[in-house]
Amino acid sequence: MPSPHPRPRKMSRGYLIIFLLIAAFVGGFLYAAGMFGSTTTSAQQFIDLQEPDPPHLGFRRAHAKGICIQGELISTGLLAPFTDAEFFQADVTQPFIGRFSIAGANPLAPDLDAPVRSMALSFSSSSGQRWRTAMNTPTVMPVATPEDLYQQFKVLAPNPDTGKPDPDKIRAFFDAHPETAAFNDWKQSYRPTNSFATEQYNSINAFYLIDSQGQRRAVRWTMVPQAKTSSMPSSIGDAPDALQLELAQRLQQAPVQFDLMFAFATDQDDETNPTIPWPSTRHTINAATLIIHKVSAQEDGACNGINFNPLVLPQGLAPTADRILNARGAAYAESYRRRAQETFFGSSIIGVKE
Numbered sequence: 001m002p003s004p005h006p007r008p009r010k011m012s013r014g015y016l017i018i019f020l021l022i023a024a025f026v027g028g029f030l031y032a033a034g035m036f037g038s039t040t041t042s043a044q045q046f047i048d049l050q051e052p053d054p055p056h057l058g059f060r061r062a063h064a065k066g067i068c069i070q071g072e073l074i075s076t077g078l079l080a081p082f083t084d085a086e087f088f089q090a091d092v093t094q095p096f097i098g099r100f101s102i103a104g105a106n107p108l109a110p111d112l113d114a115p116v117r118s119m120a121l122s123f124s125s126s127s128g129q130r131w132r133t134a135m136n137t138p139t140v141m142p143v144a145t146p147e148d149l150y151q152q153f154k155v156l157a158p159n160p161d162t163g164k165p166d167p168d169k170i171r172a173f174f175d176a177h178p179e180t181a182a183f184n185d186w187k188q189s190y191r192p193t194n195s196f197a198t199e200q201y202n203s204i205n206a207f208y209l210i211d212s213q214g215q216r217r218a219v220r221w222t223m224v225p226q227a228k229t230s231s232m233p234s235s236i237g238d239a240p241d242a243l244q245l246e247l248a249q250r251l252q253q254a255p256v257q258f259d260l261m262f263a264f265a266t267d268q269d270d271e272t273n274p275t276i277p278w279p280s281t282r283h284t285i286n287a288a289t290l291i292i293h294k295v296s297a298q299e300d301g302a303c304n305g306i307n308f309n310p311l312v313l314p315q316g317l318a319p320t321a322d323r324i325l326n327a328r329g330a331a332y333a334e335s336y337r338r339r340a341q342e343t344f345f346g347s348s349i350i351g352v353k354e
């Protein structure tokens, strides 16, 4: 009687060679993607570390609390000799959708306690050019590689037993990373203002401008507020949503404006290292005026469905080899993938899980 479990047939020599070739290819791919056998940090590991357990469903895994903004960017034309980016040619006015946010994974965090504030912008021209930028209040990064940043996040995470990070581990990390000095100097000197409209937001990472001859120049950019610092209206005080309320109130009086300043690197600057500040004497150009007209809650605002991936660049702008910059694309995509999956095409299951 034939066995009910036929013996597996031996793989022929030809199949064996094909199998080994495929295994080598897949193995090589996984190795390059940092999934085993290497010290690379993956986007999934970053997001696992950044998101709370349980996560706030439907929200960004970083900068979860924010507010949508809309307006336009009016080019001065002064940057046009250095880039053929459409957005910076003379007489170009480009609408944008953007977002002010505070750093952190908690969409209910009190605005005024956040250590970092942010501005993100998305531009889409009628000819198909796209530009997305996400900027923060610090001028530099604490560390220069995704691996070191991952270790820093780990050290700053609360110990499950005490609910607080371990100060000895934090001290040991910073002692072992002298490149954190400029970031710590910034932290010491930074005085948060009472408004999203009076902060300065920095690209931190450097990019290349590319002109019509193909020549490239390394730059960093900063959004410099036109409004002066002011006191918080007493009707708002230290409300949890103070920065959002202040912005809405301010916009009822007048639009909010920023100057978009580009600083050019010299031979002394390393454009791949985001931990080193560039001297304020570097040549700068006022490329455009950003005018914000409108604000709306992120839950129903146009910014919610946008992934502000800083590697989405128009012709005339290109990424440098800065490893932090290049890691951001995958991390933002992973955060976006998770929150998009949870929002069920934007319907009502968006909510804060507490």
Ligand code: HEM
Residues within 6 Å of the ligand: 046, 047, 059, 060, 061, 062, 063, 066, 099, 100, 101, 118, 119, 120, 134, 135, 136, 141, 146, 149, 202, 203, 204, 205, 306, 307, 308, 324, 325, 327, 328, 331, 332, 333, 335, 336, 339
């Ligand atoms: C490897 C380093 C970094 C990682 C892993 C990281 C991670 C993330 C993630 C996961 C998000 C949420 C994305 C989404 O769901 O749409 C995010 C948002 C953001 N990041 Fe980063 N980030 C990094 C570096 C930076 C730097 C250097 C800056 C500033 C120059 C920055 C500025 C922002 C801003 C402004 C947002 C909010 C964008 C929005 O409003 O949607 N990030 N980041």
